[in-house]
Amino acid sequence: xxxxxxxxxxxxxYIKRMDKIKIIFSDFDWTLFDHKTRxxxxxxxxxxxxxxxxxxxxxxxxxxxxxxxxxxxxxxxIPFDGFVLVNGGITMFNGTxxxxxxxxxxxxxxxxxxxxxxxxxxxxxxxxxxxxxEVDKKLINDFxxxxxxxxxxxxxxxxxxxxxxxxxxxxxxxxxxxKDLAKKYNLIFNRVNENNVELFPxxxxxxxxxxxxxxxxxxxxxxxxxFGDDINDxxxxxxxxxxxxxxxxxxxxxxxxxxxxxxxxxxxxxxALKKFKVI
Numbered sequence: 578x579x580x581x582x583x584x585x586x587x588x589x590x591y592i593k594r595m596d597k598i599k600i601i602f603s604d605f606d607w608t609l610f611d612h613k614t615r616x617x618x619x620x621x622x623x624x625x626x627x628x629x630x631x632x633x634x635x636x637x638x639x640x641x642x643x644x645x646x647x648x649x650x651x652x653x654x655i656p657f658d659g660f661v662l663v664n665g666g667i668t669m670f671n672g673t674x675x676x677x678x679x680x681x682x683x684x685x686x687x688x689x690x691x692x693x694x695x696x697x698x699x700x701x702x703x704x705x706x707x708x709x710x711e712v713d714k715k716l717i718n719d720f721x722x723x724x725x726x727x728x729x730x731x732x733x734x735x736x737x738x739x740x741x742x743x744x745x746x747x748x749x750x751x752x753x754x755x756k757d758l759a760k761k762y763n764l765i766f767n768r769v770n771e772n773n774v775e776l777f778p779x780x781x782x783x784x785x786x787x788x789x790x791x792x793x794x795x796x797x798x799x800x801x802x803x804f805g806d807d808i809n810d811x812x813x814x815x816x817x818x819x820x821x822x823x824x825x826x827x828x829x830x831x832x833x834x835x836x837x838x839x840x841x842x843x844x845x846x847x848x849a850l851k852k853f854k855v856i
Contacts, residue, residue: 596799597800598628598800599633599634599796600791601633601635601801602638602661602787602804602817603625603635603804604638604639604810604813605646607823607841608805608823608846609622609625609655613842615725617651618844618847621841621846621847624846624855624856629655633855634794635656636657636659636661636670637655637662638803639661640663640664641662642663642707644706644730648727658670659790661786661790662786663741665782665783666741666777666781667741667786668785668789670793675789675793676789677741678741678778680739680740680743680776680777681762688762689701689743691758692743692745698710698716698717698745698746702740702742703740704738704741706730708729708730709728710732711731712746713746716748716773717746720773742781743776744775744776745775747773748772749768752768764778765779765780783809783810783812784812784816787816798817800818801818802820802853803817804822804823804846805826805830805834806822806825806826806830807826810822811829814833818835819835819853821836821849823841
């Protein structure tokens with residue numbers, strides 16, 4: 578009886594000492610959105626809505642753009658309070674932009690002129706829209722056959738909004754030219770695949786967005802939970818106390834998570850939120 582009483586008291590004390598999760602940061606691809614079926618995980622949607630009903634703030638933290646998430650109908654399914662987008666290049670909360678790391682306007686204009694002179698197609702990613710200048714349709718089609726992404730707006734409709742990143746449709750044969758261009762304008766060069774290169778003003782990190790939102794809300798990192806599955810989620814995992822990697826995730830990412838849950842097809846997010854008593 579004494580042992581039983583001790584066990585009960587210990588469990589009650591443990592529950593009392595557990596950090597109350599006040600905010601959840603969730604990755605999108607392979608965490609909420611299953612690319613095998615190209616659909617959202619139903620229980621993932623359900624559990625985030627339940628958490629939100631319980632007063633937990635929800636933030637999407639993704640390499641995706643606002644334009645892509647909007648046209649994938651994400652916002653109609655989950656009541657996100659905040660957005661950390663383009664891998665941390667911009668962060669918004671309840672309609673307020675906390676920061677945005679835009680490419681200098683003069684540099685952006687120069688690069689557009691240079692890409693046009695080289696007859697290279699490109700994408701401009703802005704706060705809310707994504708624009709495409711079409712040149713080589715094969716490169717574009719190959720890119721979109723790999724990445725499940727809503728097709729951008731024609732560049733003719735671009736109204737000179739500030740730009741977070743420029744994606745160039747170019748094969749590795751253009752790497753030397755594009756690396757020199759990035760170096761000239763102090764930009765970061767990142768080859769996405771055989772058809773596409775990204776140019777950023779600085780290194781984008783998901784953790785930067787988390788820091789901005791936690792500071793804005795005066796919430797401790799001990800009261801935050803983050804879900805992800807890949808290498809770019811590691812800075813996010815290293816920042817918050819409760820970091821959860823999906824079972825289908827990258828092995829290196831799993832090493833940095835405080836907990837590894839089930840795979841997306843086995844409702845990993847739902848199971849983790851149940852385990853941690855968030856829902």
